[in-house]
Amino acid sequence: MNSFRIIIVSFLVTGLSCSVFADHGQSKKTRSAYSVQGQAVTGANSRLGEPVWDLGEGLGTVGFAFVHGYNPSGPEPLKLTSTSPPDTVLATGLDENFLQALGLSAADFDPNPVNIPFHQVPVIVNPFTGERASVGPGNQATGPVPSRSGPLHPVTLHDWLQAGGRLDVRCADDGTASIRIRLNGLVPNGVYTVWALFGDDVNADGIEDRMLPVALGGVPNVLIPDHKGNAVFARELGFCPGDDPHMKLIDVTYHSDGNVFGGTVDLFLPGFPGFAVTNTHVAFPINAEPLN
Secondary structure, X not given: OOHHHHOOEEXXXXXXXXXXXXXXXXXXXXXXXXXXXXXXXXXXXXXXOEOOEEOOOOXXXXXXXXXXXXXXXXXXXXXOOXXXXXXXXXXXXXXXXXXXXXXXXHHHOOOOOOOOEHXXXXXXXXXXXXXXXXXXXXXXXXXXXXXXXXXXXXXXXXXXXXOEEEEEEEEEOOOOEEXXXXXXXXXXXXXXXXXXXXXXXOOOOOOOOEXXXXXXXXXXXXXXXXXXXXXXXXXXXXXXXXXXXXXXXXXEEEEOOOOOEOOEOOOOOOOOOHHHHEEEEEEEXXXXXXXX
């Protein structure tokens, strides 16, 4: 039995207008409704270097680290573990296992974007060349000068792990669904995107062998938390998430460089490891078994 039926509250309702969906499709007859608690993670199905869920046959406990610790003493970022100090400053980095899955290595990329604290990640400042530069806070910029919204201070591991949220799903009789995600503890004024992670059978052998991210509810799937790190994301879906066994997780991803790319999480830009600056922050299990 999947975790959708084990760890979340599910109940049958008829003709119910849930308050969390007060402005979404009230005319549709509700078949079922349930809620899922999200938790802070440091990668795709990864928290402090350990898998969080079993994603089923084929994928199993596969996971990748997309959040790393800043290493002031060397070029390589620190791997986050359960023993990492809470005041560890978070930084960009590359997961070797993720690169291997893509047939790549760290040698294929410019190492300069690696081991940079999140609040110092360079942003694109030239639309013609894609040039990136570290820029100052917007509340101190004057004139046509590129800047970043504040607050611009280090993001610590303690800060990061305070994030969480609740996913509310209402499935209608016609097979469609309404979802609403309430999030807290995100990076204030940061740029986030929301993704459904599906198991994908690349070899057509009946076994899922990779995770495929799809913009949840379509593009744009962007949200920007307020100055306290709170945000709400609501969408209408053409299917009920729990009914599709291929849908494993919903990931809320932080873009430390402020860039988003429509229907793809990031771009494989020449020399620049874009996925070093896309950092999974909160995840919600849909069809996945908790390991602990």
